[in-house]
Amino acid sequence: MTTESLPFPGLPSGLQGVPTSDAPQNRKEFTSDQEVRWCPGCGDYAVLAAVQGFLPDLGLRRENIVFVSGIGCSSRFPYYLDTYGMHSIHGRAPAIATGLATSRSDLSVWVVTGDGDALSIGGNHLIHALRRNVNMTILLFNNRIYGLTKGQYSPTSELGKVTKSTPMGSLDNPFNPVSLALGAEGTFVARTVDSDRKHLTSVLSAAAAHRGTALVEIFQNCPIFNDGAFDELKGPETKETAIIPLVHGEPIRFGPAAEDGLGGKGVVRDQATGSVRVVDVASPDNPDGVDPSEVLVHDAHAGDPTTAFALSRLTDAGYLHQAPIGIFRQVEHPTYDDLAREQIATARGGEDDEGHALAGLLNSGDTWTVV
């Protein structure tokens, strides 16, 4: 077997090639005439509002935006946006979006999925989309429960969770979606929270601008079947110590402020294991803490995903008391769809006389003529 060295084109923005709108747009234009049918208090409303509010800012032509979803509560999302959309079947949205994105360079392709859709029935498609790096943005609504089927545990539910299908407690070890995406060679992996409109919008903007597969895990509350799953990250008194903010180029500090005005807790690398852990930062009140200079500075652009993976492990696997939020990884890598189109362009070499070429193809090989 031989290996071709592929031409890596310059890596443009995720939106390059998508026609832009001449006129300014507003959120109303992106709102469809369909009645939204999620449960009152569902976190999905907040995400929908954020997306409807943020899409006009992209300045793309509405007809060149496509939302593809699978099955689940969140997968009703495309019906509520006045763009092109497809509500497909359970778990398959990344596969469908791969075909669409590969055959159409002029579309901004979005996938809306949930923890069951993306990580259980559709797990295979998710990891392969990530490794191929197809130009699409995947919004993974993680409520850590099956909502549409009324309350069974999901692949992100904590071990021991009592649900309708696990009356004595779930035996399934959960996935950490960020760890999974990083392990699947994800080039853009981020996490945000449904209730933090500002953060949500900034992460989605960065995801849309990324050329390749961008995976955004959105912690999303299900008020009916898993209410309060993310309360620690949202409570005014708890969130300061629960959220570990990841900002590229900044030290990873959080919690009540230390002397230097940054958080009193910090993430440092454990020299013995190479992993990372949370420590107290030294201050007059706490002289035993580590020196602020030892705190890890977040580098989302690092080529090696090791540190990003280590950071993802700071997420509690059980009930969430603590989780990093932000962009874990954002690196440039050629996309499958760009390379596929490049091969076709090379093979065509500017020719477009299909009829002539077809006759040539049909008459290729050993032929003979009967008169």
Next chain:
Amino acid sequence: MTKQVKQLDRVIIRFAGDSGDGMQLTGDRFTQETATFGNDLSTLPNFPAEIRAPQGTLPGVSSFQVHFADHDILTPGDSPDVLVAMNPAALKANLGDLKKGATIIVDSHDFTTRNLNKAGYPENPLETDALDEYAVHAFDLTDMTVEAVKEFGLSRKDAGRAKNMFALGLLSWMYGRPTEPTIGFLERRFAKVPDIRDANVTSFKAGWNFGETTEAFVVSYEIKPAPMAAGTYRNITGNLALAYGLIAGSTQSGLPLFLGSYPITPASDILHELSKHKRFDVTTFQAEDEIAGIGAALGAAFGGALGVTTTSGPGIALKSETIGLGIMLELPLLVVDVQRGGPSTGLPTKTEQADLLQAMFGRNGEAPVPIVAPQSPADCFDAAVEAARIAVTYRTPVMLLSDGYLANGSEPWRIPEVADLPEIDPGFATEANHTNAKGEQEFWPYLRDQETLARPWAVPGTPGLEHRIGGLEKGEGHGNISYDPANHDFMVRTRQAKVDRIADSIPPLAVDDPSGRARVLVLGWGSTYGPIGAAVRQVRNSGLDVAQAHLRHLNPFPKDLGEVLKSYDAVMVPEMNLGQLSMLLRAKYLVDVVGYNHVRGLPLRAAELADAITDLVETTSSSAEPSSTVESVETTKETVR
């Protein structure tokens, strides 16, 4: 030495050897020589699913049968006139198929105690009377090959590997085949390894010269070219013709071709072939699984491509849910099923027609899919173009049912003129099609064409036609989600009616009944066309009347099929399954057709089928009422045996 040349009208040769002996290549080259010479021909490759089964064993035997003639022929033939056996296992595995008096050419080199034991021969059949009923020519082809190529300094093992070309040379002499195509082929194929190239060419020529000089063969044979319609021809396998048909469907519709596929025997060659033709704006996507293959194809179809997925029966099982989505979305999609022996993994390299009911019904809900089936290797081209026409015109997934025999078998193909291919109009929607109560223009994605019942195909990027579609039931016209009972009933009936209306666009069933007196019709579909045609000829040659018809469209059927069935006293339906078309015909037309069913992984044998047809014709003519029940019972016994 001047040798006698004898005229023959047709010959069946089977090349058989170990999986590693290069029998497929040998057969393929002989076929190309024969095609170039101008005979009509039909081939049957037959090989194990294992890439390299244990050497010298019966499961490791690979064979290639070619039937060629000075007239048009329909099948690769039931029983070879000539068997070329490269080892004891190849002899043993194929001897049962030979007629008495058949010629057997054997490479005696491997007839050692060890290899005879592996093949289960207690004694060397070349030294006993076991082969007395045949004309046996045993030579040490391997030693002769090694001797012929010694100047190239290859190891004995490498030199011996050219023995297949020696055998090819010998047979090429015997049947007066042109040698230039094979020499040219070897020079191209081994251009980068001169010693291997020279050894193969030399071995091939040595085999030819051996035939000409040895006194073992006093006769060579001539099979004159077959009369064929004027035109340019090439030899083509079903998979290649199908791939070309898909490209033609793409160029004729102006839609870029997007293939989403996962490797599976015997369909993978279509993926390989299409991946070579990116020049035609063909994208081939080797997906992570069967489901992603069809999913990506459907996604591309949503974007305005000609979406195609290729697979075999097990893959169809995995794609079923997405086919259902395609039916609901009403998007064009080609689903190619190259059928193989089932169920489950079954017989991956063997042929069968047992996916008809899967294609017809293998989905949840009322989910009709049009079905098109090619009847011969070359016909895979036209069938693929027809499937593309239906898919694009009616906005629906279409099932194209090929099979393992068609996929790998070959025949001469008269290359069509591109100008004669049908134009396929995608007719994309470009503007609003409905005025709402407020007097505003809107786009309704399920507002149908009144003639075809097809819905408008509006692709992303078309301004003003933004819409959402999905797997949930939608309201008539506007296409928004609807749980209304009456609407669901209406939509279920409408989707069925749309598929039924395809019958308006297909020709009436062509019935071949030369005497016009036949009381028995033989009706088939798919690759049984050849054996049925050959069997019907044999029956007619014996002075009996019988009619033949073959279905290209399995869903919907041609509109006149019911009348045709009822105009005969008896209808026989030969199939390589346990009676799947028979079941559909009985259900739809209340005609008690007589099944003729074999599921041996091989094409039906024409001679056996001819006997069954003769029995039915005689029973029918001797009774006012045809006794189809009796025949059915016999057929069942046959199946069990």
